[in-house]
Amino acid sequence: MNQKRIIPEFWFIIGGCLLFLIIFIFSQTLNRYLIHIIVLMGIYSIATVSLNLTNGYTGLFSLGHAAFMAIGAYTSTLLAFPLHLRESYELPLLPSFLAGADGAMPFIIALIVGGLFAALSAVIIGAPVLRLRGHYLSVASLGFMVIVTTFAKTLKGITRGSMGINAIPSYTNIYWTYLWLLIAIYVVWRIVHSRFGRAMMAIRDDETASQVLGIFPMKYKLMSFVVGAFFAGVAGGLFAHFTKAIRPFEFSFTMTFQIVIMLIVGGMGTMSGPLVGTFSLMAFRYALKPVEEHLKVYGFIELVYAALLIIIMLWKPEGIMGKRQLKR
Amino acid sequence: MIPLLKVKNLSVKYGVIPALQDISIEVKTGQIVSLIGANGAGKTTTLKTIMGILKPVNGSIVYRDEDITRMPTPQRVRKEICLVPEGRGIFNRLTVRENLFLGAYHRSDEQEINSDLEKSYSLFPRLKERENQIAGTLSGGEQQMLAIGRGLMSRPKLMLLDEPSLGLAPLVVRELYELIQEILKQGVTILLVEQNATMAIRVSNYVYLIETGNVKLEGIPKEIESLEDVRKVYLGG
Amino acid sequence: MFSLGYVLQQTMNGVILGCIYSLLALGMTVVYGILRLINFAHGALITLGAFFVYFVSISYGFPFIAGIFLVIGFGSLMGLVLDIVAYRKLRGGPEVALLITSIGFYTFIENFLKLIVSPQPYAFKTPDYLNILYRTQLLTFRSIDLFIIVSSIAIMIAFSLFIKKSKMGIAMRATAENLEVANMMGIEINKVISVAFVLGSAIAAFTGFFWGAKYGQISYDMGFLTGVKAFVAVVVGGVGSVPGAMLGGFILGVAEILSVALLPTRFAEYRDGIVFAILILVLLIKPSGIMGVKEEIRV
Numbered sequence: 001m002n003q004k005r006i007i008p009e010f011w012f013i014i015g016g017c018l019l020f021l022i023i024f025i026f027s028q029t030l031n032r033y034l035i036h037i038i039v040l041m042g043i044y045s046i047a048t049v050s051l052n053l054t055n056g057y058t059g060l061f062s063l064g065h066a067a068f069m070a071i072g073a074y075t076s077t078l079l080a081f082p083l084h085l086r087e088s089y090e091l092p093l094l095p096s097f098l099a100g101a102d103g104a105m106p107f108i109i110a111l112i113v114g115g116l117f118a119a120l121s122a123v124i125i126g127a128p129v130l131r132l133r134g135h136y137l138s139v140a141s142l143g144f145m146v147i148v149t150t151f152a153k154t155l156k157g158i159t160r161g162s163m164g165i166n167a168i169p170s171y172t173n174i175y176w177t178y179l180w181l182l183i184a185i186y187v188v189w190r191i192v193h194s195r196f197g198r199a200m201m202a203i204r205d206d207e208t209a210s211q212v213l214g215i216f217p218m219k220y221k222l223m224s225f226v227v228g229a230f231f232a233g234v235a236g237g238l239f240a241h242f243t244k245a246i247r248p249f250e251f252s253f254t255m256t257f258q259i260v261i262m263l264i265v266g267g268m269g270t271m272s273g274p275l276v277g278t279f280s281l282m283a284f285r286y287a288l289k290p291v292e293e294h295l296k297v298y299g300f301i302e303l304v305y306a307a308l309l310i311i312i313m314l315w316k317p318e319g320i321m322g323k324r325q326l327k328r
Numbered sequence: 329m330i331p332l333l334k335v336k337n338l339s340v341k342y343g344v345i346p347a348l349q350d351i352s353i354e355v356k357t358g359q360i361v362s363l364i365g366a367n368g369a370g371k372t373t374t375l376k377t378i379m380g381i382l383k384p385v386n387g388s389i390v391y392r393d394e395d396i397t398r399m400p401t402p403q404r405v406r407k408e409i410c411l412v413p414e415g416r417g418i419f420n421r422l423t424v425r426e427n428l429f430l431g432a433y434h435r436s437d438e439q440e441i442n443s444d445l446e447k448s449y450s451l452f453p454r455l456k457e458r459e460n461q462i463a464g465t466l467s468g469g470e471q472q473m474l475a476i477g478r479g480l481m482s483r484p485k486l487m488l489l490d491e492p493s494l495g496l497a498p499l500v501v502r503e504l505y506e507l508i509q510e511i512l513k514q515g516v517t518i519l520l521v522e523q524n525a526t527m528a529i530r531v532s533n534y535v536y537l538i539e540t541g542n543v544k545l546e547g548i549p550k551e552i553e554s555l556e557d558v559r560k561v562y563l564g565g
Numbered sequence: 566m567f568s569l570g571y572v573l574q575q576t577m578n579g580v581i582l583g584c585i586y587s588l589l590a591l592g593m594t595v596v597y598g599i600l601r602l603i604n605f606a607h608g609a610l611i612t613l614g615a616f617f618v619y620f621v622s623i624s625y626g627f628p629f630i631a632g633i634f635l636v637i638g639f640g641s642l643m644g645l646v647l648d649i650v651a652y653r654k655l656r657g658g659p660e661v662a663l664l665i666t667s668i669g670f671y672t673f674i675e676n677f678l679k680l681i682v683s684p685q686p687y688a689f690k691t692p693d694y695l696n697i698l699y700r701t702q703l704l705t706f707r708s709i710d711l712f713i714i715v716s717s718i719a720i721m722i723a724f725s726l727f728i729k730k731s732k733m734g735i736a737m738r739a740t741a742e743n744l745e746v747a748n749m750m751g752i753e754i755n756k757v758i759s760v761a762f763v764l765g766s767a768i769a770a771f772t773g774f775f776w777g778a779k780y781g782q783i784s785y786d787m788g789f790l791t792g793v794k795a796f797v798a799v800v801v802g803g804v805g806s807v808p809g810a811m812l813g814g815f816i817l818g819v820a821e822i823l824s825v826a827l828l829p830t831r832f833a834e835y836r837d838g839i840v841f842a843i844l845i846l847v848l849l850i851k852p853s854g855i856m857g858v859k860e861e862i863r864v
Contacts, residue, residue, distance in 0.1 A: 061661050128849050134660050135603045139796055140848055143841030146790075150838030154831075253789065257672060264665060299679035299785075306673035313666040314654055381749055405751025417746040419739045426735050433736060434751050482751070 008189075016182050023174055035174060041282045042177035043238045047259045048266070048274035049184045050231035055260075056268035057192055058224040059204030060130065063256055064141035065232050067148040068118040070251035072233025073240035074152065074159055076114035077168055079105040080241070085167060092158060107171040111180075111237040118233025121148075122226045130221045145256065152248035164247030165240075172242040180238065184231045189271060191227065200224055204269075254302075261309045267319025276321050281305065330393065332357045332486055332517050333378070338387035340370075340377050347373045349541045350387070353519075354534075355486070360508070360518045362528040364562060365538035371521040372414055374538070375488045378519070379411045380404045391486070406434050410484040414491045414521075416475040420464030424455055427463050427474055431481030441481070448477040451510070469500035476507070486517050493524045505531055525562040529553060537562070567827065570703045575826035576819060581710055581779060583818025584717035588772050589795035590802065590810035591724055592765020598741035598805035599761055601660050605667040606647055608792020609674035610766050614640055614773025615783040616682060619689060629692050633774060640770025644762040652762075653755065671789065678785040686784035689777035713775050720768060721811055728807050733760055741805055790837060794821075797844040803857025812855060817843065 027035060047069060054060050081091055105113070129140045152159050159165070191197050199220045202210040207217055240246045266277020285301050292300050312319065333355040340348040348370045355361045363371045376382045378389055380401035389397045396404055410431075418427050428448055432441045449456035452473045458466060463474060472492055479487055489508070493501040505527055512518060522528035529535055529549045537545040537558065545552065552558055589607065596604050614636050622632035647670060655662050697708040728734040740747040740757045748754050776791070777783045794817065802813025817840065824839050825832070847854065 059661075061664065128845065132848055132852065135601070135664060136800070136848060136852065138664060139603060139793065139800075140845055142793060143797070143844045146841045147838045150835055154834045154838075257668065260665070260668075297680055298684060299676040303673060303676040303680065306669050306676060309669035310651065310666060310673065313662055313669060314651065317658070317662055379749060381745075401748060402751040402753050411749050413746060413749055417743070417749065419742050419746070421742050422735065422738060426738075429732075430735060430739055430747075430750060430752070433732065478750075 012182070012186055019178060019182065020175070023178055027174055037282065037286050039172065039174050039177050039242060041279055042174070042181050043172075043235050043242065044259065044262065044282060045275055045278045046177075046181050046184045046231055046235040046238070048263045048278045049181070049188055050228040050235070051259055051263055052268060052270075052274045053188050053191065053200075053224045054228040055263065056270070056273070057197060057204065058200040058221055060221055060225065061134065061138045062141040062225070062228075063138045063253070063260070064143075064145035064148075065228075065259055066251040066253070066255040067141075067145035068122065068229040068232035069236030069239065069255065070145075070148055070152060070246075070248070071118040071121055072111075072114035072236030073246050073251070074114075074165075074236075075117045075233070076107075076110040076237030077165055077240045077246065078158065079113055080107050080110035080169070080171065081165075082169060091160070091165070107241065108176075111234055114237040115230040115233035118236070119226045119230040122229030123222065126222050126225045130218065130225060142253070142256075145251075145253070149248045149251055152251070159248070162248060164245060164250075166245045168240055168244045168246070170241055170244055172238045177238055177242075180231075180234055184234075185271070185275075187227065187231075191224070192271070196220060196223065201269075258305070261305055264317075264319055265308060265312050267322035270319070270321045270323075273319050273321040277319065280320075281308075331355055332392060333519065334390040335374070335378065336388050336390070338374070338377060338384050338389065340373055340382055340384050347541055348377070348384075351538070351541070351543055353536055353543070355517060355519050356533075357485075357517050358512070358515075359533040360512055360520055360531050361534045361536070362520045362522060362525075362532040363536050363538050364522055364525040364528055365544075366562075367523065369538045370541040371538050372490055373541075375411060375490050375519070375521055378488060379409065402434060405482055408483060408485040409488065410479040410482045410486070411488045412475045412479045412490060412492065415494065416471045418463045418471055418475050418478065420462070422463055423460050424463055424466070424474055425459045428455070428478050428481055431478035432483075434482070444481055444483065448480055451480075451507070452477050468496050469504070472496060472500075472504060473507070476511070480511065480516070484516055486519065487511070489518060489520045491521055491523060493522065493527060501527060525558075571826070573703050574705065575822055577704060577706060577710065578826075579819035579822035580815065581713050581818070582822055583815035584713055585772050585775055585779075585791070585814075586795050586798045586818045587811045587814025588717055588720060588768050588775075589792065590798040590814045591721070591807060592768050593795055594799045594802075594805055594807060594810040595728075595737060595741070595761045596758075596765055597799065599737065599744065599758055600652065600656065600663065602652065602663040602667065603796055604647075604765075605664070605792060606670040606674065607765065607769055607795065608788035608790075609671045610640055610643060610769035610788070611773040611776060611791055612678060612783070612785060612788035613643060613674065614770030615689070615777040615787065616678060616687075616773075617770065618774045619687060619777065619783060623690055629695075633771065636770045636774060637767045640767040641763040643770070644764075644766025645759060647766070648759050648762040652758075656758075671792070675785055675789065682785060684785060686782045689781055689783050691778045695778060709778050713779060717775075720771075724764070724768075725807060725811075733757070737761060794837075794840050797840055800844060800852075800854055801847050803854030806854070806856045809854055809856035816855075 026038060047065060051062070051065050054062050078091065125144050129137060129144065132140055153162050199210065199215045202213065202215060203217050203220055211217060262277040262281045263274050264277070265281060266275065267273025288301050288304070292298060331354040335351060335353040338348055338351045339346065351374060363374060365371055373382060377384055380399060384397065388395060391407065391409065396407065419430070428445060432444065435441055454470055455474060455477060458470070463471065466474060476492070492504055496504065501524070508518065509531060520528055520532065529552060532549055535547060535549055535552045536543050537552065545555070545558065589611070593604060593607055596602055617636045617639050618632045621627045621635055622629050651666055651670065652663060655666060691709060695707070695709040695712060699706055699708070728738065736747070736752050736757050737760065740752060740754060744754060776787065798813035798817045799810050800813070801816055802811065803809030820843060821836060821840055825836050
């Protein structure tokens, strides 16, 4: 009995080692541009995998995921920003108990704190918003995202407003990214294949029925929402320290839409769906990018993405990796 | 006499679950025919299929010598079949008048519609009193009358009545059944579905007993009533 | 602190924004009432309408009146296309599917416009007769302001009468309440839905013209936030209620403008946040909105 239970983790470790081997080879052999893309794929995958927990497995169609990424991005940036640059970039100094000797937190800690902050805001916003049904939830979460970006624009003392923060040191590398992705996948996998996951899926399929079975929906909805937010926050932090600059308008609906479409095309509610969706769509994007720049047709890729979403929704709504559900 | 409605070997499935299996029913003009049986036996399913809301996987529905098995619902309404759904199915947020008016939706003869409206009011005087009231505020019995009145507005030749006595007090039920017989006199053939078998059998010309999607028994009321099993299970001994 | 004139002026601006939100909310509430669909694509119609009028009247020099009539037709057509191509197929499926698809459509149209007309905003010049300045003791306004208010009220009255009295209007209300029973009674559901889409879209396209004329500038992304805010208006006023939609629109428009006008200038950027804060507040206190009916969850 015991032997059977260690096998899945075992595979994760083996898979993880293999993954890092591959990444190592990549990092030594591929050019910088490709590595850049691969890291971005990893970061977005974390976002998609975490959104899958909320949207795919619990059926809460949140449209505000970018808000959590924003919170994670800003928080980790402010915590890890090198002391000697803070004055020149008009960023506040950290109180001494938070910072180390060099007035800034180590990257990994800053990342985790960013994620925790995002998770905390998920608890705060989740309590009222998650009570709502379907569409109302989506629009309310969208509203939450607008509110967060509004604050990002207005709290100029902390966030430098619409100008955003530049010169963020690039702490993110391919190893950190994929380590976090592995952690995210593992956590989601564990939750899904546990009684929590079963409860979440019950709520997704029929909330009233699940209540009759003795499940308190709020507890599980909040759990998936918060876990999802945590990893989104981490993804945001990785994003900030990779692209080296963040501005409020980046974390707008466009970003949420990208993540949502990658999730849906790949297949909501499946483990491999978000990964397939993210990798294929991003590969597609970067393949088409030269065309867009050459012909100066900006917005073309988004157009294709949107068309793809419509086509998938009309003909294969369960996504590439999904299984068709029984018609109600 | 050619039957008004002839249902032959009708089979209906909900997904993969069979709801009706090989049901055959006949309704002759000027009759009241009842479908009785327990909850979930398939009576409402039968009515819905006749109305076109559900599609059969097998069998045929012939109405006035025309095969309507594949006809869309609005067209069936135009052919003068109407359904008074289970639970009344009135629009609670609309007024009494608006509900009645909708019954004549597919008709374009405005003059006639207005005269029919008056006819309904003479049949159901209480509805006239509450003409501009919101339908949701009516009592159960009044709502049932509204539902029937609405059905009548489409000038049906065949009325499908789904459990009209559901949730109504016995006194009201009696009034209701008097009304049903009045409607019959005005030339509407009625296919009645009831759990309240006693009342249904009393007014019918012919009875079908449906059990788990099949016609278990059929016959004239006297025969059905006399069967001891039926008496025990459906008529309270 | 604030002069009466200033407050009145800003209230008027709020009313005009309210007119726009109300008209949009009308279209959205009927569609939502019947289909339970938040039509994100509704916002795209504003942008399409604005650019349509721009090209027809400003670029090609057709008289504005013609442009206005044409945009109504154009809007209706787009609405019909959306209905037939997409939503009809998805009806009866999970509600989320409709939402996602409408987002897809919005994004498609927005980027389509971005490609065709360029990411830069365009200046929307209205003909002189709409620009006549009126100066009174307390208020200063242009004829366009008057035009918007008057035509909005006219449209709202016409729409309300239609919904209340006409055969199709009653059928729409019935379908919104109970689609299955409406179907059972022989109401052609597809036709009812198409009418809802066409009406809403035509009004939305027309609103695009208002926006351009009032604010002088149109861009490919002008529709998104406005569309979502219109939905906020729908929620505030009460989902599925026509008078509620109009009420919600005005409340939101006036609240948005006045909050910016009366708070210190540094709060101006909170504008959008305030709108959504109102949404969340309403959803917490009275989700059915001011005039809404409590929706029962069918088990």
